[in-house]
Amino acid sequence: xxxxxxxxxxxxxxxxxxxxxxxxxxxxxxxxxxxxxxxxxxxxxxxxxxxxxxxxxxxxxxxxxxxxxxxxxxxxxxxxxxxxxxxxxxxxxxxxxxxxxxxxxxxxxxxxxxxxxxxxxxxxxxxxxxxxxxxxxxxxxxxxxxxxxxxxxxxxxxxxxxxxxxxxxxxxxxxxxxxxxxxxxxxxxxxxxxxxxxxxxxxxxxxxxxxxxxxxxxxxxxxxxxxxxxxxxxxxxxxxxxxxxxxxxxxxxxxxxxxxxxxxxxxxxxxxxxxxxxxxxxxxxx
Amino acid sequence: xxxxxxxxxxxxxxxxxxxxxxxxxxxxxxxxxxxxxxxxxxxxxxxxxxxxxxxxxxxxxxxxxxxxxxxxxxxxxxxxxxxxxxxxxxxxxxxxxxxxxxxxxxxxxxxxxxxxxxxxxxxxxxxxxxxxxxxxxxxxxxxxxxxxxxxxxxxxxxxxxxxxxxxxxxxxxxxxxxxxxxxxxxxxxxxxxxxxxxxxxxxxxxxxxxxxxxxxxxxxxxxxxxxxxxxxxxxxxxxxxxxxxxxxxxxxxxxxxxxxxxxxxxxxxxxxxxxxxxxxxxxxxxxxxxxxxxxxxxxxxxxxxxxxxxxxxxxxxxxxxxxxxxxxxxxxxxxxxxxxxxxxxxxxxxxxxxxxxxxxxxxxxxxxxxxxxxxxxxxxxxxxxxxxxxxxxxxxxxxxxxxxxxxxxxxxxxxxxxxxxxxxxxxxxxxxxxxxxxxxxxxxxxxxxxxxxxxxxxxxxxxxxxxxxxxxxxxxxxxxxxxxxxxxxxxxxxxxxxxxxxxxxxxxxxxxxxxxxxxxxxxxxxxxxxxxxxxxxxxxxxxxxxxxxxxxxxxxxxxxxxxxxxxxxxxxxxxxxxxxxxxxxxxxxxxxxxxxxxxxxxxxxxxxxxxxxxxxxxxxxxxx
Numbered sequence: 001x002x003x004x005x006x007x008x009x010x011x012x013x014x015x016x017x018x019x020x021x022x023x024x025x026x027x028x029x030x031x032x033x034x035x036x037x038x039x040x041x042x043x044x045x046x047x048x049x050x051x052x053x054x055x056x057x058x059x060x061x062x063x064x065x066x067x068x069x070x071x072x073x074x075x076x077x078x079x080x081x082x083x084x085x086x087x088x089x090x091x092x093x094x095x096x097x098x099x100x101x102x103x104x105x106x107x108x109x110x111x112x113x114x115x116x117x118x119x120x121x122x123x124x125x126x127x128x129x130x131x132x133x134x135x136x137x138x139x140x141x142x143x144x145x146x147x148x149x150x151x152x153x154x155x156x157x158x159x160x161x162x163x164x165x166x167x168x169x170x171x172x173x174x175x176x177x178x179x180x181x182x183x184x185x186x187x188x189x190x191x192x193x194x195x196x197x198x199x200x201x202x203x204x205x206x207x208x209x210x211x212x213x214x215x216x217x218x219x220x221x222x223x224x225x226x227x228x229x230x231x232x233x234x235x236x237x238x239x240x241x242x243x244x245x246x247x248x249x250x251x252x253x254x255x256x257x258x259x260x261x262x263x264x265x266x267x268x269x270x271x272x273x274x275x276x277x278x279x280x281x282x283x284x285x286x
Numbered sequence: 287x288x289x290x291x292x293x294x295x296x297x298x299x300x301x302x303x304x305x306x307x308x309x310x311x312x313x314x315x316x317x318x319x320x321x322x323x324x325x326x327x328x329x330x331x332x333x334x335x336x337x338x339x340x341x342x343x344x345x346x347x348x349x350x351x352x353x354x355x356x357x358x359x360x361x362x363x364x365x366x367x368x369x370x371x372x373x374x375x376x377x378x379x380x381x382x383x384x385x386x387x388x389x390x391x392x393x394x395x396x397x398x399x400x401x402x403x404x405x406x407x408x409x410x411x412x413x414x415x416x417x418x419x420x421x422x423x424x425x426x427x428x429x430x431x432x433x434x435x436x437x438x439x440x441x442x443x444x445x446x447x448x449x450x451x452x453x454x455x456x457x458x459x460x461x462x463x464x465x466x467x468x469x470x471x472x473x474x475x476x477x478x479x480x481x482x483x484x485x486x487x488x489x490x491x492x493x494x495x496x497x498x499x500x501x502x503x504x505x506x507x508x509x510x511x512x513x514x515x516x517x518x519x520x521x522x523x524x525x526x527x528x529x530x531x532x533x534x535x536x537x538x539x540x541x542x543x544x545x546x547x548x549x550x551x552x553x554x555x556x557x558x559x560x561x562x563x564x565x566x567x568x569x570x571x572x573x574x575x576x577x578x579x580x581x582x583x584x585x586x587x588x589x590x591x592x593x594x595x596x597x598x599x600x601x602x603x604x605x606x607x608x609x610x611x612x613x614x615x616x617x618x619x620x621x622x623x624x625x626x627x628x629x630x631x632x633x634x635x636x637x638x639x640x641x642x643x644x645x646x647x648x649x650x651x652x653x654x655x656x657x658x659x660x661x662x663x664x665x666x667x668x669x670x671x672x673x674x675x676x677x678x679x680x681x682x683x684x685x686x687x688x689x690x691x692x693x694x695x696x697x698x699x700x701x702x703x704x705x706x707x708x709x710x711x712x713x714x715x716x717x718x719x720x721x722x723x724x725x726x727x728x729x730x731x732x733x734x735x736x737x738x739x740x741x742x743x744x745x746x747x748x749x750x751x752x753x754x755x756x757x758x759x760x761x762x763x764x765x766x767x768x769x770x771x772x773x774x775x776x777x778x779x780x781x782x783x784x785x786x787x788x789x790x791x792x793x794x795x796x797x798x799x800x801x802x803x804x805x806x807x808x809x810x811x812x813x814x815x816x817x818x819x820x821x822x823x824x825x826x827x828x829x830x831x832x833x834x835x836x837x838x839x840x841x842x843x844x845x846x847x848x849x850x851x852x853x854x855x856x857x858x859x860x861x862x863x864x865x866x867x868x869x870x871x872x873x874x875x876x877x878x879x880x881x882x883x884x885x886x887x888x889x890x891x892x893x894x895x896x897x898x899x900x901x902x903x904x905x906x907x908x909x910x
Contacts, residue, residue, distance in 0.1 A: 122889030125639030215805035226593025
């Protein structure tokens with residue numbers, strides 16, 4: 001970790017700080033190289049910017065399709081969320097690339113820090129272009145509203161009609177207590193669920209507002225005194241907190257002193273392991 | 287800044303006279319109220335002492351004493367009783383007094399909030415130092431929560447008031463060709479309400495502080511340490527200041543414009559302040575109301591937010607976000623205004639699609655009050671609210687897109703003059719692009735369910751607030767510094783500040799999006815070991831960001847002491863503030879400007895100047 005800090009400081013900080021100190025001690029300075037003003041024609045400017053945009057967009061979209069943003073996706077709902085995230089990010093790339101390519105082209109080809117440059121062309125945007133822009137942004141907005149917005153919304157939040165397992169979760173400063181009513185288990189301080197089964201968590205709080213978050217499942221909902229909230233999901237991969245820290249139940253809403261450490265382990269196990277765990281816990285309770 | 291502007295004149299300890307009177311009157315008011323509370327309690331059969339009640343009433347009367355002592359009485363309230371008021375001071379001590387010149391008030395705001403910015407920035411540095419190791423390197427959990435909460439609210443206050451209160455006050459009357467704000471004494475009152483806010487937030491730390499963040503959700507905020515009460519009182523006071531300021535700007539912009547300054551000729555920064563002022567006037571009271579209910583739950587036994595007594599913690603979140611979402615537009619709209627302003631003057635081109643940009647600003651104002659519950663997608667509110675708030679929130683990107691249309695169209699084919707203000711303005715477009723597109727991920731309920739309350743959100747809102755407003759703030763300071771102080775600054779240092787800040791900011795905050803994916807939640811004093819390297823990297827980059835401000839401070843100090851004298855119009859800009867001396871005289875313009883052409887008519891050799899100056903003493907009626 002120390003190496004990371006040193007590397008980061010060396011990469012960024014030290015050259016810049018040195019430059020700054022050099023400038024402080026050696027004045028007057030000409031901070032930015034003066035470039036001759038460029039006079040690209042409209043067509044050439046458009047072409048350069050378009051090529052820049054196309055390269056950035058191509059590379060960006062390719063990266064978005066390859067990179068796994070979420071390192072662990074351990075539930076069916078989480079998969080929908082990750083897909084939605086990838087779609088939105090891919091859509092954001094051309095938008096961001098437009099902004100970047102216009103700025104980069106304008107700064108590098110048409111910028112100068114020297115004397116006052118002559119005025120630019122006096123077009124002021126009263127033509128059709130703003131309408132076109134409005135149309136395109138409105139269409140994009142409508143698209144993201146429909147997909148992934150409304151399209152996936154219900155899939156992610158809907159409750160299981162007939163869950164295989166119900167777990168009652170109580171949050172309190174600063175821990176979690178789980179109850180498995182079907183098995184008569186109470187006051188468990190870990191979540192153990194069988195893989196590929198429909199699980200519903202019913203969540204409430206005994207004191208302040210907390211938030212039920214299992215990063216590996218990508219699912220989250222607040223725990224509120226006086227309310228019962230719920231999360232339904234199918235965990236479709238095995239997982240264990242002891243080798244993957246994202247398998248944990250973490251409080252995500254600031255709840256006072258030990259908020260950061262208000263976490264308990266989560267395990268997704270096979271059906272047999274789950275039965276063994278229930279038997280063992282039931283025996284311990286007797 | 288204050289000292290240097292008129293440093294030729296004598297300046298001694300007596301300058302603090304009104305502040306001192308304010309403090310003694312505040313102490314007297316406080317003591318009187320505490321005694322009163324004790325007497326009432328004793329007469330009604332309680333024992334004589336209750337800290338919370340004494341604090342609240344002591345504060346109210348202490349605040350009145352402070353305002354009266356600092357000048358509200360001698361310069362304003364006396365005339366309500368037919369007495370002679372003291373005229374405004376013309377000596378440098380007016381920077382420490384209740385005074386009506388909008389330029390002095392602008393400098394008071396700017397210096398106060400830059401100081402608070404540096405203070406809360408130092409807290410951010412400590413927070414990043416703490417987070418270098420997974421278990422935390424500096425603070426205990428309790429200390430971390432308190433420092434993080436204080437960093438949050440002070441930065442929110444800076445975001446609300448630094449641009450509007452500082453640059454808005456100084457520049458709006460100049461930009462519209464007025465000699466002052468519509469209500470100069472109300473303006474002074476708005477400013478002098480601010481010091482008690484800072485005092486409350488800092489002195490809260492002597493009473494346990496508060497550990498509930500700037501959002502202060504109950505029941506945590508109704509059961510934690512007494513410092514929470516200080517927080518609530520501070521918010522109510524600051525809210526009052528903000529509301530009065532918003533009202534003043536609206537009336538000023540509507541009624542105080544110079545002849546010929548029609549609505550389609552006012553500079554875009556003025557439109558942005560106009561838009562933000564509507565929001566401040568309309569929504570701030572909801573935050574105050576939420577705080578008032580928290581106070582009542584704490585000291586008067588009400589049960590607004592107590593589930594076991596019929597209340598509901600979710601009620602608070604609705605009322606709170608009903609202000610606090612529009613608040614983010616109060617932060618960023620003035621930032622947009624500055625950015626477009628600088629882009630036009632430094633691209634030497636007309637502001638592209640001016641009316642569309644105004645439509646964007648006012649469009650955001652119209653929708654601002656309808657999107658609050660997108661902060662509550664995982665709060666457990668009714669599922670029926672998810673789809674409507676998803677739809678309305680996504681719509682916000684349409685007016686925001688018009689701001690980008692104007693920005694990109696303005697620089698397109700311009701001759702960019704890459705002076706420090708321009709670098710900051712270009713950075714705003716880049717930064718806010720990242721803040722904007724990640725906002726789409728958070729407006730979409732499914733993705734928000736995974737990202738809400740994680741470092742993804744931390745990265746997103748720092749990109750919008752630092753990236754969109756604070757960069758614009760520093761751009762504006764470099765733009766208007768010559769006008770405000772009459773001095774030029776060192777351009778080399780400003781450029782170093784810019785690149786350190788831009789690179790440090792992006793390298794620190796981009797990885798925070800990944801911390802969010804990898805299971806780092808907000809507001810944590812400790813995190814799991816898998817995030818150690820990422821956090822160490824973020825901390826290192828954030829120190830570069832922090833170091834950039836040392837160059838800013840050095841530049842300000844050097845320039846104030848030994849900067850070259852600034853010309854009236856060093857940037858050759860068309861707007862009105864540059865058509866008077868640097869710094870401007872007390873009455874702003876030697877004679878009344880008559881506006882005859884647009885503010886951004888660059889590139890047309892035949893264009894008339896923005897304004898002609900009529901002979902002194904001519905009518906200064908407002909424009910159409």
